[in-house]
Amino acid sequence: MERIGYNSGSGALDAVFGALADPTRRRILSRLASGEASVAELSAPFDMSQPAISKHLKVLERAGLVERAIDRTRRPARLKAEPMADAVQWLEEFRRFWAGSFDQLDGLLEELKQSGVRGNDDG
Template sequence: MELSGYKDGGPDLDAVFAALADPTRRAILKRLAAGEASVNEIAAPFEMSQPAVSKHLKVLEKAGLVTRASDRQRRPAKLNAAPLRDAVAWLEKFRTFWSSSFDQLDDLLEELKNTDR
């Protein structure tokens, strides 16, 4: 039996979700959604050192969310959204559960309203 969410030759969802767990890394991804950027460009709005931003980029690279190219002396980072698509697809499997839970809550609230009348 294979457990859903564990590495199965596809994307490493554990690495993707771990990378997304940090607000700084999410902000970096948001910045990269606007286009590629150097470490200096990414670090500018943050109150952290360039090496700290580089560490965040390495986590994002390891999760496959960021790619880096060599452009002479500049190594711009670029968003790779494919692992995000895979994470969303995994989460979509739970939509039925969420929907039925909300439907049950709606039914309970309606029943409570009718009981109060």
């Protein structure tokens, strides 16, 4: 029997989940989904400094979720969503497991219902 999630063996997957674990980084990715942005633009909705946003961007870059270009004096960041596909695939294994478990439970409950098994009615 194959154990779910044991054959990934990927440091890249760990980096993606590590990057996604932080709510600020998830909000940055959500913002970048609508288009590229500079550090100044990304820091505007947050109560944190531009250097702090830059640190978050470096984590996202190491995970492969963001790439940064040099456009004259600014370095706009843009979303690279491809690495999330591995994370989605890994999570999908668990979704299939839980769906199968619920199907089995539904089958068992239906069998019990058909056989007339009931709980203890002694009050």
